[in-house]
Every structure is written in C-alpha cells, then in structure tokens.
Amino acid sequence: MTAQPSRHWPRRVAPPIVAGALALLAAVLIGAWAGVVALPGGSSGSLDARVNAIGATVRCPACPEPISVNDSQNPKAWDMRQYIRDRLQQGASAGQIRQELVARYGASILLAPPQQGFDALVWLVPLVAVVLAGAIALLTVRRWLQRTGTEPPLGVPVAPIEGPEHQIYQDRLDRELAARE
Amino acid sequence: MTEADIGQVAGLLALVCAAYACIGSVIGAGLPKRWNRRPALLRSASRAVVATGILVAVSTGALLYALWTHDFSLKYVADYSNLEVAPAFDISSLWAGQAGSLMFWCLLLNAYAIVALWQNRGGRNSELMPWVMAALMGYQTFFLFLINAVVESPWLRYDPAPSDGQGLMPLLQHPTMLIHPPSLYLGYVAFSVPFAFAIAALITGRVDDEWTRTTRRWTLLAWFFLGCGLLLGGNWAYNELGWGGYWAWDPVENVALMPFLTGTAFLHSIMIQQQRGMLKVWNMVLIITTFALTLFGTFMNRSGVASSVHSFEGSGLGVPFVILIGVTVALSFALVYYRLPGLAAVNRLDSYLSRESAFLFNNLLLVGIAFAVFWGTIFPILSEVLRGPAGKVTVGAPFFDKVTGPLFLVLLLFMAAGPLLPWRRASRESLRRNLLRPLGVGAAAGVMGLVLTRNVAASLSFAVCAMVVASVVVEFYRGTRAKRRATGFTWPRALVHLVDSNHGRYGGYLVHLGVGLVALGVTGSTLLKVDSQALVRLGQSFSAGAYRVQPLHLLQEQVPGVGPAVTAVVRVTRDGQQVAVLRPRLVQYQSQGGQWIAQIALRSTPLQDIYVTLSQTSSSQKEVRLHVLVNPLVWWIWCGGIVVILGGLIAFTPSLPERRAALVLAGAVPVVAR
Amino acid sequence: MARDGDETTPDEGSLADRGARRRSRAWLFMLPLGALIAVLAIAVANPTQDSTATVPRQQAPDFTLPLFGGGTLHLNALRGKTVVLNFWASWCQPCVQEAPILERQWLAWKNKGVVFVGIDTGEDPHSDAVRQFLRQYNVTYPNGWDASALDIQYGTTGQPETFFITPKGMIARHVALPFTDDQTLSRYIQEARA
Numbered sequence A: 001m002t003a004q005p006s007r008h009w010p011r012r013v014a015p016p017i018v019a020g021a022l023a024l025l026a027a028v029l030i031g032a033w034a035g036v037v038a039l040p041g042g043s044s045g046s047l048d049a050r051v052n053a054i055g056a057t058v059r060c061p062a063c064p065e066p067i068s069v070n071d072s073q074n075p076k077a078w079d080m081r082q083y084i085r086d087r088l089q090q091g092a093s094a095g096q097i098r099q100e101l102v103a104r105y106g107a108s109i110l111l112a113p114p115q116q117g118f119d120a121l122v123w124l125v126p127l128v129a130v131v132l133a134g135a136i137a138l139l140t141v142r143r144w145l146q147r148t149g150t151e152p153p154l155g156v157p158v159a160p161i162e163g164p165e166h167q168i169y170q171d172r173l174d175r176e177l178a179a180r181e
Numbered sequence B: 001m002t003e004a005d006i007g008q009v010a011g012l013l014a015l016v017c018a019a020y021a022c023i024g025s026v027i028g029a030g031l032p033k034r035w036n037r038r039p040a041l042l043r044s045a046s047r048a049v050v051a052t053g054i055l056v057a058v059s060t061g062a063l064l065y066a067l068w069t070h071d072f073s074l075k076y077v078a079d080y081s082n083l084e085v086a087p088a089f090d091i092s093s094l095w096a097g098q099a100g101s102l103m104f105w106c107l108l109l110n111a112y113a114i115v116a117l118w119q120n121r122g123g124r125n126s127e128l129m130p131w132v133m134a135a136l137m138g139y140q141t142f143f144l145f146l147i148n149a150v151v152e153s154p155w156l157r158y159d160p161a162p163s164d165g166q167g168l169m170p171l172l173q174h175p176t177m178l179i180h181p182p183s184l185y186l187g188y189v190a191f192s193v194p195f196a197f198a199i200a201a202l203i204t205g206r207v208d209d210e211w212t213r214t215t216r217r218w219t220l221l222a223w224f225f226l227g228c229g230l231l232l233g234g235n236w237a238y239n240e241l242g243w244g245g246y247w248a249w250d251p252v253e254n255v256a257l258m259p260f261l262t263g264t265a266f267l268h269s270i271m272i273q274q275q276r277g278m279l280k281v282w283n284m285v286l287i288i289t290t291f292a293l294t295l296f297g298t299f300m301n302r303s304g305v306a307s308s309v310h311s312f313e314g315s316g317l318g319v320p321f322v323i324l325i326g327v328t329v330a331l332s333f334a335l336v337y338y339r340l341p342g343l344a345a346v347n348r349l350d351s352y353l354s355r356e357s358a359f360l361f362n363n364l365l366l367v368g369i370a371f372a373v374f375w376g377t378i379f380p381i382l383s384e385v386l387r388g389p390a391g392k393v394t395v396g397a398p399f400f401d402k403v404t405g406p407l408f409l410v411l412l413l414f415m416a417a418g419p420l421l422p423w424r425r426a427s428r429e430s431l432r433r434n435l436l437r438p439l440g441v442g443a444a445a446g447v448m449g450l451v452l453t454r455n456v457a458a459s460l461s462f463a464v465c466a467m468v469v470a471s472v473v474v475e476f477y478r479g480t481r482a483k484r485r486a487t488g489f490t491w492p493r494a495l496v497h498l499v500d501s502n503h504g505r506y507g508g509y510l511v512h513l514g515v516g517l518v519a520l521g522v523t524g525s526t527l528l529k530v531d532s533q534a535l536v537r538l539g540q541s542f543s544a545g546a547y548r549v550q551p552l553h554l555l556q557e558q559v560p561g562v563g564p565a566v567t568a569v570v571r572v573t574r575d576g577q578q579v580a581v582l583r584p585r586l587v588q589y590q591s592q593g594g595q596w597i598a599q600i601a602l603r604s605t606p607l608q609d610i611y612v613t614l615s616q617t618s619s620s621q622k623e624v625r626l627h628v629l630v631n632p633l634v635w636w637i638w639c640g641g642i643v644v645i646l647g648g649l650i651a652f653t654p655s656l657p658e659r660r661a662a663l664v665l666a667g668a669v670p671v672v673a674r
Numbered sequence C: 001m002a003r004d005g006d007e008t009t010p011d012e013g014s015l016a017d018r019g020a021r022r023r024s025r026a027w028l029f030m031l032p033l034g035a036l037i038a039v040l041a042i043a044v045a046n047p048t049q050d051s052t053a054t055v056p057r058q059q060a061p062d063f064t065l066p067l068f069g070g071g072t073l074h075l076n077a078l079r080g081k082t083v084v085l086n087f088w089a090s091w092c093q094p095c096v097q098e099a100p101i102l103e104r105q106w107l108a109w110k111n112k113g114v115v116f117v118g119i120d121t122g123e124d125p126h127s128d129a130v131r132q133f134l135r136q137y138n139v140t141y142p143n144g145w146d147a148s149a150l151d152i153q154y155g156t157t158g159q160p161e162t163f164f165i166t167p168k169g170m171i172a173r174h175v176a177l178p179f180t181d182d183q184t185l186s187r188y189i190q191e192a193r194a
Helices: A015-037 A047-055 A075-089 A094-105 A117-146 A164-180 B003-030 B038-068 B075-080 B087-095 B098-119 B129-150 B176-190 B192-204 B210-241 B251-276 B280-303 B318-338 B355-387 B397-420 B428-453 B456-487 B491-501 B503-527 B635-652 B656-665 C015-045 C093-112 C128-136 C182-193
Strands: B530-537 B542-544 B547-559 B563-574 B577-582 B585-589 B595-599 B601-604 B608-617 B623-632 C064-066 C072-074 C082-088 C114-120 C143-145 C161-165 C171-175
Touching (some): A047 A075, A047 A094, A117 B355, A117 B397, B003 B038, B003 B129, B038 B075, B038 B087, B038 B098, B038 B129, B075 B098, B087 B098, B087 B176, B098 B129, B098 B176, B098 B192, B098 B210, B176 B192, B176 B210, B176 B251, B192 B210, B192 B280, B210 B251, B210 B635, B251 B355, B280 B318, B280 B355, B318 C015, B355 B397, B397 B428, B397 B503, B428 B456, B491 B656, B503 B623, B503 B635, B530 B542, B542 B623, B547 B608, B547 B623, B563 B608, B563 B623, B577 B601, B577 B608, B585 B608, B595 B608, C064 C143, C082 C093, C082 C182, C093 C114, C093 C182, C161 C182, C171 C182
Antiparallel strands (some): B542 B547, B547 B563, B563 B577, B608 B623, C064 C072, C161 C171
C-alpha cells in the first residue's frame, strides 16, 4: 500500500481566514501609506502651515546632521524659512521653491531625494526588497506546508528537552566528555 | 615612570598577548585531539585571554587615572577634560575621543571573553570554546592594533603641559551622557559573543542548537543594553538638544538601530530553531549580519564617512574597518556555505496560522526595516561615489518615516497576534477566542482616534497599539487566573508567581507591552505635533495649535559655575485660561569660547508636552524668537521605555525552575520527584 | 514505521539535490553584498573635497540692500562693474580675520571698476557688536544687512562667504572659505573682471 501522506498531514487552516488576514494587512499598509506619503506643501492651509510643510522637507544648510529647517535653531535655518515665506507670499508654488533651493545648494538640500532618475532607487529598492522577501517567504512557507509528512529520522527527539532539565543533562555530558580526554 | 608609560607599555603587551591567545587557540583547536600537547596549549591560550584582559584594564586604568588627576601633559586629557567640569564627567572623557573609546571597546570585549570562559569552565562546550576564543581574540587583536599603531596615540605628550584643558562640550555634561555611550558599547560588544559561538559551531560542524542555548543570555544582554542606549540617547536629545525631537535619523543613530532590529529578529527566530529545529541557516545569517552591523556601526562613527554631529574626527580608520568588515562577511558566509547541508531543517511548518509563521513574518519585517534603514543611510555615500560630489543627496526623516512607518505598523500587528497563536497550528475556534478581545479593543481605539484627531494614519496606529496592549494584558490575566485556580493565591501573589515561573516568556510579553506604549508615543509626536515659531515683541502673543504663547519679559541671571544667562518668562494659555508659565533660557558657557546654548522649558503630561525654546533675543531686548512645539503623547515613550527595560531585566534573570535546577546541580537540595 | 515505495517524496528531491540548489542560490545573495563593500571601500579611499565653486555660473539674484548709515543699494545699478559680495557676521572669527584683507583690497581696486559690498547676516544688525566691528576694522565699502534672506538666495551655508560677480551680472566664483592672503583675493577679482 503506497503511503497517503496528505491524510496524515494536519488539515491546513481554511483559505478564508488567510485571505481575511491578508486583507487586513493590506488595509493597514495602504492606510498608513496614504497618511504619510503625500508630499506636503499644497496650496491649502494658512501661510504658517504651508511654510512648515515645505520646511519639513528642506534640510538646514549649516547643520552636519540631516535635520529640517523647522527643527533647527541655526540662524541659516531661520533665514531659509524666511525665504520660503517670502516666496510663498510672492505666489511661488512649493515645487518651484524646492527647485530654486536645489539650484542654489544642490540636491542635498532636500531631506529626501526626489522620486525621479537615479534617486528614485532610494524609494524603489526597499519596496522591491520587502515585496520580494515577502513573496519568497510566502512561497517558502507554502513549500514547507506541501512537503509530505515525514517521520523524523531515527534518534532525533520529536520534542526537544528544554529548560533546566536540559542543562542538567548537558553538564553531565560535558563533564563525562572532558573526563575522557 | 608615569602612569602614561605604564599605560602605553600595558597596551603594547596586551596586543602581543591577544595575538598569542588568538593564534594559540587556532592552533590548539586545529590540532588533532590525540596530540598530547593540545590541552596545555589550549589552557595557555585561555590564560593569555585573562592576561590580555588584565593588561587592557591596566592601560585603561592608567588613562582614567590621568583624566581623574587632570594630567594635562597628555594631549588626550587636555583635549577632552578641564578643571571646571564635575569629576564624574572626567570619567566620561574616556570615551570622548577616538583612542579612549577604542580602549573602552577593548576593555569590554575582553571582559566578555573572560566571562564566557568562566561560564564554560569545567569542560562545557569544550569543542566550541577554542574557536570562540580565537574569534574574540582575533577581533581584540585588530582593535588593539588600531590603538597602538593607527589612531593618534592617547599617550602623546604636550611639552610644556598646559595649565588647563579644553574640556567637554557643554551639551555632553549631562548625567544621561554618563550612561548612554557605555550602554551602547556594552550592547554592541556583547553581540561578539553569540557571533563567536556561531562561527565556532560552523567550524566544528556542531550546528545543532547548543550554541544558541549557550548564547541566549548574551543576545539578551546585547539587545538590552543597545535598547537602553537608544532610549537614553532619545531622551537626552529631546531634553538637551532643544530641536524638539528625540530621533533625527542621523546616520550614527541609524547604525545603532540596525543591529537592535536584527538582534530582535534573532531573539525570536532562535526560539523557532529551539522549538522546531527550523531556520538554522537563517539564524546563522542573522547573527553574522547583526555582528557585521555592529562593526559597521563603529566604522560609521569613527571614519567620518557620514556627516553627523556624533562622528569622531576622521583619522584614517576607514580603510582598516572596511577591510575588517569585508573579511568578516566573506569568511563567515563562506563557512555558512560550506556547512549548508548540515543546516537543513528537521521539522516542517504545519500551518500558516501558527506561532512559527508569525515569527517568520516578524523576522521578515524586522530585517526589512533594518534593510530600509541601511539603504537610506548608505544611499548618500553611494550616490556620491557613483555621481561625484555634485550628485550627493540627503536622506532624512521624510524618507525614513514614510518607508519604515507602515512596516512598523504591520510589525505591531504581528506583535499583537503572535503571543496569542500557539505553536504548530491554531484552530479556528482558538483563534477566534484569542484574537477577538484585542481586535475589539483595537477597533474601539481606532474609532476613538479617528473622532478625536481625524487623522487616518494616527488612528490606525492607535488601533494597533491598543491591540498590542490588550493582547499582553489578556495573556497576563489568563495566566494569573489559571495560577490562582491552581494555587489559591491572591491576584498579586499569583501574578508574581506566574512571572517567576517563566521569566523569558513574561519578560518578553512585558517588552511587547512597552514597545506598544512607545509606538503610541511615537505616533502622537510624529503625526499630530504642532510646530510654531515666531519673532515677537515682548507682550505680543502668537498661536501654537490650541494654545496662545506670550513672552512676558526677559530676566538676566547668572548660572553658577557656567556663566550669564538670559531667561524668557513665557505664559501659555488656552481658551483664556493660563496653562503654564515656562522659563526657557539661553546660557553662555564661558569655558567654551562664550558659546550661547539654549535650554528648553518643558511641561509634560501624559496627554501632551508643551516644549518651548528661546532661540534668540534682539539686542534691544525687546524682541524674542521662540520655538514652540506641542508634542502629544511623548510621555508614553519614556513610560513604555521603562516597561521595556523592566521586561528585559525580567527576561534576563533566571526563572524559579532554573534557580531550583542550579541548586540541585550544586547539591544544595535533593532532586524532588515531580 | 518503515515506509515502502518511494525513496524520495514528490517535490523534495534528495538531500544532495536540495543542497546544490541552495548553494547556487547563495551566490545571488553574495553579489550585492560584495558590491556594497566595494562601494564603501571607494568611499573611504576618496574623502569628499571641499570645492570653492560648487554651483555652475548663474545669474546673480538682484536685491535692494538697506545700508548702515542710511540709504539703499541695488545690485542691478552696479552693472558694468565687478562686484565682490561678502557675507559676514560680527561673531564669526574667520570674518574678523579676513576683514583687514578685504578693506585693503577694496582700497586697491576701488578705482578700477570694482565694488565691494558687505552683507551682515545671522545677527541683529542694530546691535553694538556690529557697530563695533565696522568701526574697528574701518570698513569703508558699502555695507548693509540682510533683510530678505539674501544669504539663502545666494546659497550660503555659513559665514564668511564671498561671491565674485562679473560686469554682466553672472556669478563667476563662490568662495565658502575666509581669505587668508591678499593675492588669492586679488586673483579672483581679476578673473571676474575678465
């Protein structure tokens, strides 16, 4: 009689629960992403709010660490906020202001690289890596689940001895081995 | 013979001893067992480890003595300490400079090696120990070589000796700075031990779980101290640096976070290996990566490759470190490759919905977050190398928040679900029973958050944090209730006995609870904060969220031992009612060339922090520039941090069964049949 | 319990086969890691050089500068002349050290179609320290204060920073370091005049 491994294998939990869990995950991810991903500096809100929004994406030019002009209390940071405020009052858009600053200071004045060209890689690579890793993990898990039930090789304990009893046995073993050398 | 001479000679001898210990261990381990000189050689190498430790202690002690007695004839002492600074900060000057901090690293590494030797005395792990010592002493030799031959020597002399030194930066003269760097170092260096055991296991082929059991406490120790260091650093930044935040995604902060994340992943995945015999290759890769990240961390701090306020002055350390990291990674992975067949899994996964599966995804997320942080940290370096100086970009908070935020959120979700899933397989009924209550609490918190804040991301985060807290509380409740039924104890006593019966599990749950609270605080202060700054006349007020801020007048003061200060008396009102009167100030540090440093004023409640900085006063003393932040929920970060520390301490200490077993082994009590 | 029949289970393959597959996959993993370490090695071997001309030739932004001692100065009114624009602050040590050099060179070049303009930035312009600075170094060229974030419009990150503007109004050079000798300053002026 040929072995029928699938019958001995524990029944997998039904797909609806897995699908439900994945849907919840997706909802969490999308919701969080939506809350954080929009590039700030839109045309709504008070002048102060708009200065803050743009300032959060611009780096303090005189500080060694990557801190925004909102957070830094360096005089150059104040001047930069003044510049942003003046330009907004003159009617420039957030994109224009950022572009002007990049023209003067170079791309490193922005706290996060723009999403085009080579710099798009900074955003893409983690996304691709996580998706890829997730896919590999799911496939690996599926392959592990599909592996037919096998008896563990002889001599390997099914449930490992753990905790303090393990320590007692291990010490005794070590002592006896040391005595043999 | 001054202490400097003693220190220098001891340092040189330590290098020789460490090299001997390493080579001796390698030869001794590699020789066939039948060679009758082998035990003697191995014993000699072990003694060399202890000797190195003593010599490093002497050398470090000499430097500490020089700092304590203000021996300004030594350049190191003159650079990093002065007469005015409090004595405690003379000690902290040890790790202020390149050479001193390397010596501190060597001291800790050797101390850990000696403890590992003692732990495994009497022949325990006799196959692994020679290779463990070889690995640890190999790295020790490298670091001692750096101190003796590469960096500016700490024993350089000034002739004639200056009468006073330059001293520590005023911002570093804070009690937290006495603990934050040592804590980080204790954590970083402690990862060397599990790594050394892993390498030893690969070399000897003993790749079963023994090495993971032996090193469980070491991993916990490293994780604990690294976590403490991160929390303390955040607290210090928030209270002292005055920019209103606790985490700037500075490259140096990131490189401490990464091994913490992979170390957390490792702590979980070795549980899978111990329970189910799976993920052996993954665990090897994880500990190698964690250790490589600690080397990378100290490399970033020292080489000046990344621009940061933390970096030491670049001093030619970059190249040796890159070589070290390259060789470490190459050799370690070559060993894993070599032993790949032996690392095959013993058991299989039973179900998607099981604790193993949750741990697997938790690992994935943690390593994913660590990778995102790594990528963001090195991307500026990468873009500069590939496109020249003009192509250099900055990768700061907007990137890290957007990329790691959602991942952390999903991680929290798994953190809530994981403890409630049993090993192997969860049935639908048990799942429903376990998850229903936390899900309900989470949904309620989410709805409440939406109503109160109208912010979708924040509400989702509140929901998930609430789930984490609820699932931990449910676990404690059920366990205590079962204990109470079994023993008849009162609730508090049953709880204590429950925790004592399994420190690892309940300490871990407590850490989960703490992390949930920290996440709550981070959500509030990142997504819901209000930032307002203005240059106003005294008496004029401006708004910050729901509050109105009015500077009343300026006070000229003198801070004893430091210098003059200008204090602004600021009134904060809400709806016409006075909420607080805060006194931020600017202090001039005479000893630091007359630099003016801002000291913040803070009113902290569990609901929100009102944070005021006096940035500037006009020369006419009639106008002030104030920076006001309303940071919701920051209090929960520190509260959660304390819970995490408590949980870590509990997880580290032995449980009641383990203490009883130790007494049995020692022969103190007879074995009692259960 | 012995299992008769198959020696290998359907989708497993023998242990050796699996080992071989895993090993070949391992290479995929090693390559990006090796590339990364190579990049790090290059990064440490070539530390960043500070350049004194970090942005390409651009039109100098026009401004109206309120002057100490009254009046205003328009940059566009100086077309046809070479302009040396210097951002400074009284508390900045290097500015103090280069002040005599600037004043000397101003006196040497003022009749040759070169104008020096100083802009005080990063401090309260009406303070005693500023007045003291101007008096102590006997600054005679036009000097005013930054009221409209000019330092940002010109792309400065600190003090002192000097811009050399051609008679046509283009920025020929941006020096982000203090001057330590007269010859360098002189050379840059000549370069901008040409």
